[in-house]
Amino acid sequence: MSARTRKPALASPGRPLRGRATPLGERLLERGLLGSGLLSVAITAGILSVLAVETIAFFREVPLAAFLFDTQWTPLFSEPHYGIWPLVAGTLLTSLIAMAVALPFGLLAAIYLSEFAPVRVRRTLKPALELLAGVPTIVYGYFALVFVTPLLQGIVPDLAGFNALGPGIVMGIMITPLICSLSEDALHAVPVGLREGAFALGSGRVPVIFRVVVPAAFSGIAAAVILAVSRAVGETMIVAIAAGQQPRLTFDPRVPVETMTAFIVQVSQGDVSTGTTEYRTLFVVGAALFLMTLGMNLVSQRLARRFRRHT
Amino acid sequence: MKRRGRASERLFQGLCLAAALVPLVVLALLVGKLLVDGLGRLDWAFLTSFPSRKADEAGILPAVVGSLWLVGLSALFALPLGLGAAIYLEEYGRRGRLADLIEVNIANLAGVPSIIYGLLGLGLFVRALGLGRSLLAGALTMALLVLPVVVLSAREALRTVPATLREGAYALGSTRWQAIYRVVLPQALPGVLTGAILAISRAMGETAPLIVVGALTYVSFLPDGPGSAFTVLPIQIFNWVSRPQPEFLVNAAAGIVVLLVTLLALNGVAIALRNRMEKRRAG
Numbered sequence: 001m002s003a004r005t006r007k008p009a010l011a012s013p014g015r016p017l018r019g020r021a022t023p024l025g026e027r028l029l030e031r032g033l034l035g036s037g038l039l040s041v042a043i044t045a046g047i048l049s050v051l052a053v054e055t056i057a058f059f060r061e062v063p064l065a066a067f068l069f070d071t072q073w074t075p076l077f078s079e080p081h082y083g084i085w086p087l088v089a090g091t092l093l094t095s096l097i098a099m100a101v102a103l104p105f106g107l108l109a110a111i112y113l114s115e116f117a118p119v120r121v122r123r124t125l126k127p128a129l130e131l132l133a134g135v136p137t138i139v140y141g142y143f144a145l146v147f148v149t150p151l152l153q154g155i156v157p158d159l160a161g162f163n164a165l166g167p168g169i170v171m172g173i174m175i176t177p178l179i180c181s182l183s184e185d186a187l188h189a190v191p192v193g194l195r196e197g198a199f200a201l202g203s204g205r206v207p208v209i210f211r212v213v214v215p216a217a218f219s220g221i222a223a224a225v226i227l228a229v230s231r232a233v234g235e236t237m238i239v240a241i242a243a244g245q246q247p248r249l250t251f252d253p254r255v256p257v258e259t260m261t262a263f264i265v266q267v268s269q270g271d272v273s274t275g276t277t278e279y280r281t282l283f284v285v286g287a288a289l290f291l292m293t294l295g296m297n298l299v300s301q302r303l304a305r306r307f308r309r310h311t
Numbered sequence: 312m313k314r315r316g317r318a319s320e321r322l323f324q325g326l327c328l329a330a331a332l333v334p335l336v337v338l339a340l341l342v343g344k345l346l347v348d349g350l351g352r353l354d355w356a357f358l359t360s361f362p363s364r365k366a367d368e369a370g371i372l373p374a375v376v377g378s379l380w381l382v383g384l385s386a387l388f389a390l391p392l393g394l395g396a397a398i399y400l401e402e403y404g405r406r407g408r409l410a411d412l413i414e415v416n417i418a419n420l421a422g423v424p425s426i427i428y429g430l431l432g433l434g435l436f437v438r439a440l441g442l443g444r445s446l447l448a449g450a451l452t453m454a455l456l457v458l459p460v461v462v463l464s465a466r467e468a469l470r471t472v473p474a475t476l477r478e479g480a481y482a483l484g485s486t487r488w489q490a491i492y493r494v495v496l497p498q499a500l501p502g503v504l505t506g507a508i509l510a511i512s513r514a515m516g517e518t519a520p521l522i523v524v525g526a527l528t529y530v531s532f533l534p535d536g537p538g539s540a541f542t543v544l545p546i547q548i549f550n551w552v553s554r555p556q557p558e559f560l561v562n563a564a565a566g567i568v569v570l571l572v573t574l575l576a577l578n579g580v581a582i583a584l585r586n587r588m589e590k591r592r593a594g
Contacts, residue, residue: 026488030403036395040416043455050434108330116324132338136516138545139567142552143341176334206323234424236519241552261426268523274438286430297422
């Protein structure tokens with residue numbers, strides 16, 4: 001019942017005269033439209049079942065303990081090891097580096113746009129930042145490999161040609177607009193009255209931002225940040241091109257690593273036949289990736305909803 | 312009264328402005344680097360040649376034709392279905408539990424990493440439905456990937472149409488569908504088209520799901536139908552980036568310039584449409 005009272009009812013067309021019901025054609029159309037809506041449910045079911053079927057088949061051949069407790073990931077070797085942690089470590093390392101870049105830049109840029117920028121500047125700066133989000137990730141990958149890594153090699157000693165640092169930084173630049181745009185929405189939604197109250201008490205602008213506006217927008221900003229982490233974890237081409245293909249349980253940003261996504265790309269490039277364990281590793285890694293991103297997306301949505309309710 | 316900021320305050324403001332500008336500087340560097348690397352390689356022969364083992368003879372023709380096929384086919388699937396779902400959610404099912412379920416689903420699908428869609432395409436279209444590593448399998452995968460983009464933007468567009476227009480149509484005796492088809496959709500069209508273009512640009516730049524679905528990296532023929540094997544521009548670029556010889560990196564840069572120019576043109580059209588829509592709403 002709550003769903004009925006939440007949204008205002010749309011005006012509906014009056015019943016046709018002489019007591020005729022809605023024409024048959026109209027009712028069929030509505031069914032058709034509902035069908036295209038339900039396709040999204042079918043896609044979710046499709047993803048879940050494809051991942052589940054192959055993952056279950058994988059764990060019939062490889063014990064769960066080997067997956068969770070082995071520290072090596074070498075499924076393509078003659079003596080295979082199936083420990084997921086090296087891939088998880090690679091994914092976390094590149095994502096952490098990306099967040100170390102995107103968090104300060106995205107947040108400060110959002111504060112600038114929401115609290116300082118004149119209307120005209122805001123109107124040009126915001127779409128310009130959104131341009132960054134429209135650049136295909138393969139382009140960022142090229143940039144990380146050909147420009148950023150060689151540049152960093154001049155600064156960081158012993159930086160390998162493939163490493164976590166370069167692609168991590170580039171990935172950070174890529175997700176900065178996401179953090180900026182969503183955090184700016186959150187900051188913008190904080191009522192002006194709160195700011196004015198603090199000013200009336202004699203507060204300066206910077207203290208108002210950090211003691212009043214940012215705390216008031218906190219759950220909205222947290223939602224943005226978690227969504228950005230999820231995006232970094234699922235990002236594929238930048239790390240597949242520039243981070244290497246060596247699964248390694250390390251947090252050293254200078255050496256080649258392999259992320260979960262890069263592993264899927266690596267195996268897909270070869271000709272893997274259906275039904276083999278190698279083929280199923282694709283889906284096991286995919287399932288782990290899916291669970292990680294889904295979890296973060298759900299937390300982010302919940303935080304965003306809480307934020308909307310409070311403002 | 313204009314209060315002059317204290318020094319620390321101005322310093323902080325400068326820091327924030329710098330944070331907003333640095334990503335743009337990086338974008339400018341990126342574009343500059345690409346133009347320096349790739350522009351010299353870009354000529355008619357590059358656009359009209361097949362790939363080759365010799366870097367200076369290789370071209371992107373099969374990749375461009377493959378991209379057009381793929382984007383066209385996936386738009387054919389995704390646009391009507393996405394618009395249909397948006398119409399249902401905005402005009403019919405706004406109060407239902409079913410609509411809530413669909414809404415939650417679409418929000419979640421929008422956050423699924425693109426490579427997972429590739430696995431769905433591999434398991435469902437390539438293997439279970441037996442479509443093989445064909446254009447059709449790739450296009451269906453891409454259609455599912457961009458569907459949330461189409462639905463979300465079309466809903467946004469439908470929501471901007473004032474309720475009074477629908478009520479006016481109903482008052483004149485039109486049925487619900489007549490009001491949607493004759494009154495609401497024409498009003499929402501620019502917004503719907505903007506979303507469609509965004510979806511198409513997304514499909515054009517995606518690489519990862521198509522690698523998983525099994526697009527080829529070395530194609531010496533043009534695709535001749537939905538059942539054909541194929542490659543697309545981003546995958547051709549990926550193939551060249553992955554090679555150790557620097558001459559192929561130059562090819563990759565030139566390919567990226569072509570890709571970016573195409574996307575820029577598409578987005579230019581989208582922005583122009585949006586501006587027209589906003590002007591009409593204001594005027």
